[in-house]
Amino acid sequence: MNQRILRDFFLRDVLEVAPALLGKKIVRRFPDGTIKKYQITETEAYRGIEDRACHASKGRTPRTEVMFQQGGTVYVYFIYGQYWLLNFVTGEEGDASAVLIRGMEGFPGPGRLGRELQLDRSFYGEDLVTSGRMWIEEGERPVQIQSGSRIGIHYAGEPWVSNRWRFFINGQTVSARTPD
DNA sequence: AAGACGATCCTG
DNA sequence: AGGATCGTCTTT
Numbered sequence: 001m002n003q004r005i006l007r008d009f010f011l012r013d014v015l016e017v018a019p020a021l022l023g024k025k026i027v028r029r030f031p032d033g034t035i036k037k038y039q040i041t042e043t044e045a046y047r048g049i050e051d052r053a054c055h056a057s058k059g060r061t062p063r064t065e066v067m068f069q070q071g072g073t074v075y076v077y078f079i080y081g082q083y084w085l086l087n088f089v090t091g092e093e094g095d096a097s098a099v100l101i102r103g104m105e106g107f108p109g110p111g112r113l114g115r116e117l118q119l120d121r122s123f124y125g126e127d128l129v130t131s132g133r134m135w136i137e138e139g140e141r142p143v144q145i146q147s148g149s150r151i152g153i154h155y156a157g158e159p160w161v162s163n164r165w166r167f168f169i170n171g172q173t174v175s176a177r178t179p180d
Numbered sequence: 181a182a183g184a185c186g187a188t189c190c191t192g
Numbered sequence: 193a194g195g196a197t198c199g200t201c202t203t204t
Contacts, residue, residue: 081197
């Protein structure tokens with residue numbers, strides 16, 4: 001039941017992992033020792049260097065470096081001077097794909113969940129399979145999964161802006177803007 | 181060295 | 193509708 005998700009889960013195509021994460025729980029052990037679990041409600045897939053919306057499409061830089069590691073690695077980045085966004089690397093080493101965690105129960109929105117989880121630079125490169133402060137556990141299987149286009153990537157152009165690579169659980173609060 | 185901008189959120 | 197706020201990348 002409270003079973004940690006292991007490496008194999010993450011070593012698949014990001015388009016399999018992103019919807020499969022819905023309903024699973026992010027488990028966070030905070031610095032004071034308390035442990036909280038949050039059900040994942042919304043995700044987005046970013047699929048390697050060819051995906052113009054994916055940060056890895058800019059190549060290997062200090063920022064994108066961990067995206068090229070094996071699945072199960074955490075990729076966090078700081079944006080708009082305020083928010084740490086949470087991503088899980090997927091696939092084999094070199095695939096450079098990742099899932100953006102866009103919402104979790106009670107905390108819709110990637111910025112808000114990052115704040116709740118008290119993310120910071122130190123999570124860059126964290127391993128979800130071995131970490132003692134953040135990992136993933138099994139959860140409820142979603143009744144229905146919906147999809148839509150990804151948010152905030154207008155610059156990417158076709159087909160990337162139109163690919164329905166955002167996934168969310170039916171009935172859950174989702175990101176602002178029309179859930180086409 | 182300087183400028184532009186972003187996988188966001190909050191306020192008015 | 194617009195401001196906050198700063199790391200990263202691009203351009204000089």
